Amino acid sequence: MTDAPILVLLDFSKVFEVDCDASNVGIGAVLSQEGKPVAFFSEKLNHSRTRYSTYDKEFYAIIRALNHWRHYLICKEFILFSDHEALRFINGQHKLNNRHAKWVEFLQAYTFHIKHKSGRLNQVADALSRRHSFLNTMQVKVSGFEILKEQYSEDPFFKQIWTKCSKGPVGSYLLQEGYLFKGNRLCIPEGSLRENIITETHAGGLAGHFGRDKTLSLVKEHFYWPRLERDVARHVERCRTCHMAKSQGQNTGLYTPLPVPTAPWEDVSLDFVTGLPQTQRNKDSIMVVVDRFSKMSHFIPCNKTNDASHVADLYFKEVVKLHGIPKTITSDRDSKFVGHFWRTLWRKLGTKLQFTWATCCEVWWERIFVSGT
Ligand SMILES: [Zn+2]
Structure with missing residues (x-):
């Protein structure tokens, strides 16, 4: 996992670098100087854009990022870390469609060098878009998920961290789209959502009453709150279905169906x-x-x-x-x-x-x- 990098103040005498990344549901970009992030940008793709080809998503990410930071980028040459193929693809088109024509015209206003993404591990943009997809999934699955954003300021554990993070990442904590993350794990304030997450992971949907360790590792993969381990252990210990299964002498545990998928096409x-x-x-x-x-x-x-x-x-x-x-x-x-x-x-x-x-x-x-x- 990538720890949240500390943002540095930007310096107009140094060269800007732009990293872009697109996933199936969102785009993300990082503006940096000398390899140190200066600013982040991310955006959810609307329904029609989720149907763009991979090249088009990649291209769209570039367009949005350059537009977002145009006041920094328009006046000076910068480095664009991107996939050569996306740009070569558009250059190789004999006849550009309307969308591509508009994008190419937009790009002509900027001066930049393209460097291949793989030459530089695109961890920051990757973590950014991963968190973004995760938030999207949660918004679909949990009704009223947005309320979480208002609960941080009142949570005894998270309120201080949350306030500090509004000025930039603190240690491994950072804010993205109004949500508090510790690394790639979403912070959950005190409240019923914690219990719901454990219940859902342990026994919800098609999950087959996983044991303590399995439940714990699944919860820990995406979520963070203090004493999470203790809460999970208690929940599993007290689960009535698990108790009944045990008392009937089923030492092998319950039938475990296929794990529930968490994202499309995985x-x-x-x-x-x-x-x-x-x-x-x-x-x-x-x-x-x-x-x-x-x-x-x-x-x-x-x-x-x-x-x-x-x-x-x-x-x-x-x-x-x-x-x-x-x-x-x-x-x-x-x-x-x-x-x-x-x-x-x-x-x-x-x-x-x-x-x-x-x-x-x-x-x-x-x-x-x-x-x-
Ligand atoms: Zn159970």
Whole structure:
């Protein structure tokens, strides 16, 4: 996890650097000098923009960031850390559509050098957009979530930190979009939300009454409050369902269903409808890919004799280009099939890596993020 960097005062004699990043739901940017952040910017994508291609999202992030800091950037040459591919893509278009034409015209007012993102680990922008997506998810899942912002100033533990953070990050604490974070963990003031979070994580939705350690690690991944460990331990100890299960002698614990997905297109299910009449193009089956978070589905015609590498090809062509690589795939096929499918997908990703870095780097970060915690 990235600790919140301390913001430094900007100095007009030094060169400005702009880092941009786009995720599926939001964009983020950092303005820095000599590698030290001076200002942050983030924005939620509206519904029609979430359907932009990866290149367009990346491009949109650049446009918004430059516009946001135009008073610093318009008068002097600066460095733009971006994905070459996004800009090369737009340069390679023979005929620009209206949107691209407007963006290109906008960019012409600025003077900048482009440096490739991967040359500089884009941790700050990444953490920024990760927190942003997390807040979006919470706003969808928890009604009245915004009230949290007003509770910090009255919370005995957080009120001092909250006041200090209004002037800039303090240690690992920082404010983003009015919410208090400790690193990437959202701070939760005293109140019923703490209990709700524990209940939801331990037994809500499809969660299968996880044990203490599992519940704790899930809660700690996204949330912070003082004595969180104690609260989780108490809750799990007192859970009646867990007690009843134990008293019936089920030492193995309750049946644990699939973990509940927390973001779109991270966990997908892959199934096949077979035995359909053959089409003129020799298709007799449908591959059904469902995002377990949003339930959005893709139906891809295929053939029942297609093996795992064919299926991986199709998946790559039809799904990866839109939504990236998922973290997990659930399938009704046997584990050998799924294993082969994954290997093929990763091999394809490996060969494509240098060409579509933007689509992949999010996944890489995800992996580094997961294994680093
Ligand atoms: Zn329980």
